[in-house]
Amino acid sequence: MAWDFSTDPDFECDLAWVREFVDGTVIPLEIAGEGLNQRQLDALWAPFKQQVKERGLWAAHLPPEHGGSGMGQLRLALLQEVLGRSVLAPEIFGCQAPDSGNAELLAAGADEAQARRWLEPLLAGHVRSAFALTEPGNSGSDPTGITTRCERDGDEWVINGRKWFASNSSVADFMIVMAVTDPAAPAHRRAAMLVVPCRHPGVELLRDVGSMHHPYSGDGLMDRIGGHTEVQFSNCRVPLDHMIGAPGDGFVLAQKRLGGGRIHHAMRCLGQAARAFEMMCERAVSRVTQGKPLAKHQMVQDMIAQSHAELEMARLLVLRAAWRMDHSGDYSREARREIALVKFVVPRTLLAIVDRAIQIHGALGYTSDMPLEEMYRTARALRIADGADEVHKQTVARELLRGWVAVEQPSEYLPARRRRAGELFGERVRAIRAATAGDAA
Numbered sequence: 001m002a003w004d005f006s007t008d009p010d011f012e013c014d015l016a017w018v019r020e021f022v023d024g025t026v027i028p029l030e031i032a033g034e035g036l037n038q039r040q041l042d043a044l045w046a047p048f049k050q051q052v053k054e055r056g057l058w059a060a061h062l063p064p065e066h067g068g069s070g071m072g073q074l075r076l077a078l079l080q081e082v083l084g085r086s087v088l089a090p091e092i093f094g095c096q097a098p099d100s101g102n103a104e105l106l107a108a109g110a111d112e113a114q115a116r117r118w119l120e121p122l123l124a125g126h127v128r129s130a131f132a133l134t135e136p137g138n139s140g141s142d143p144t145g146i147t148t149r150c151e152r153d154g155d156e157w158v159i160n161g162r163k164w165f166a167s168n169s170s171v172a173d174f175m176i177v178m179a180v181t182d183p184a185a186p187a188h189r190r191a192a193m194l195v196v197p198c199r200h201p202g203v204e205l206l207r208d209v210g211s212m213h214h215p216y217s218g219d220g221l222m223d224r225i226g227g228h229t230e231v232q233f234s235n236c237r238v239p240l241d242h243m244i245g246a247p248g249d250g251f252v253l254a255q256k257r258l259g260g261g262r263i264h265h266a267m268r269c270l271g272q273a274a275r276a277f278e279m280m281c282e283r284a285v286s287r288v289t290q291g292k293p294l295a296k297h298q299m300v301q302d303m304i305a306q307s308h309a310e311l312e313m314a315r316l317l318v319l320r321a322a323w324r325m326d327h328s329g330d331y332s333r334e335a336r337r338e339i340a341l342v343k344f345v346v347p348r349t350l351l352a353i354v355d356r357a358i359q360i361h362g363a364l365g366y367t368s369d370m371p372l373e374e375m376y377r378t379a380r381a382l383r384i385a386d387g388a389d390e391v392h393k394q395t396v397a398r399e400l401l402r403g404w405v406a407v408e409q410p411s412e413y414l415p416a417r418r419r420r421a422g423e424l425f426g427e428r429v430r431a432i433r434a435a436t437a438g439d440a441a
């Protein structure tokens, strides 16, 4: 299959605009919003979201029939790479997690009435959403073990259980909850997805859990996006039409949601890593020690060369995965290995590069006078969120090992290879030896 590394000029033009907009407007906006609550932030951000909509780049991850620009994964990768430079940019471009994944889930599973009710306002940016799968009492790496229950009672579903890390629930309008409809069904047919308003009888938003990103949010609720909410459902009732798809469809819908989301994170990691790399280079040529700039010290050069090499490798992996997704019918199945690969490789690359950037800045890098320490804390989550590294490595290994069969003896076992070589060429080798017997002397 042909490989093409060029980007068409029209899209290059869009990328140049995005780059300027992110660096010149969105990155300063990050700081301008410090200390504001979510309502104030929404008012601050609104005109810039409008600019993105007018430029036709809003919700770019979705196909046009669902209100996105339908640019495909490869172009999306290039766009997300630029957006990744700022943690705020995905919000300003309408493609922030968890809304982006939820929109993909609704686009895949909602009927017309549900799409009108939840997908359209979500895409327009009029509402926020959360996704509640993970439970404090069960391993999120194996969602077949979730225990939050959903039982039918007349015209309603009744939900009971506890979730956490339902990110943004404290400021969202609705959440999509994964709950068990039939505990006796086969493991991947046990659960369903339901839309539940965040402020609703039977829903208790307990706290936004303190984390590496927000260490001091403690026991309360944050009043802005970024909180990881713990939620209790106690006889929470929703009408039957709040279920997306049928009972048992939960895992299929979860895959649709997570496949895209995982690679979007990887794409954005590249942008964060590039920003850290730029800081590293700027400091290396600016700071002098032992009579010369850091950039002239070989160990610093090693860090810079190594970071560049790792970033380029990660970028190629991401672009290849995106290209593969564009050429697959059902990418959540056909590009599963490529997506899993970038999911565990790229966050590690980002962490390594940010770590080196901190090192080159010395004490300054460790302080909150530079964005590097926050970048490091935020990036660390990506080795866990959307599936721990180990789970994705397992997927890659499983896919690679498919088709390999057990053998009694390694194919490369040398005594056996020597025997076989003898059978194939022994006579010829003996003849050559006999003919050239006197030559050696």
Ligand SMILES: Cc1cc2nc3c(=O)[nH]c(=O)nc-3n(C[C@H](O)[C@H](O)[C@H](O)COP(=O)(O)OP(=O)(O)OC[C@H]3O[C@@H](n4cnc5c(N)ncnc54)[C@H](O)[C@@H]3O)c2cc1C
Pocket: 098, 130, 131, 132, 133, 134, 135, 138, 139, 140, 141, 142, 164, 165, 166, 167, 228, 381, 384, 385, 386, 387, 388, 389, 390, 391, 394
């Ligand atoms: C910042 C952040 C945001 C999140 N947002 C959301 C959200 O919006 N909605 C939501 O539902 N969840 C969310 N999560 C939860 C996330 O999806 C889970 O944390 C993740 O799936 C891992 O589940 P767990 O925490 O229960 O870890 P566990 O499943 O308990 O795993 C713990 C550790 O065990 C190891 N491990 C697990 N499986 C294997 C294996 N097969 N082989 C070897 N080792 C293994 C890994 O080292 C893993 O880190 C978020 C998490 C973070 C950190």
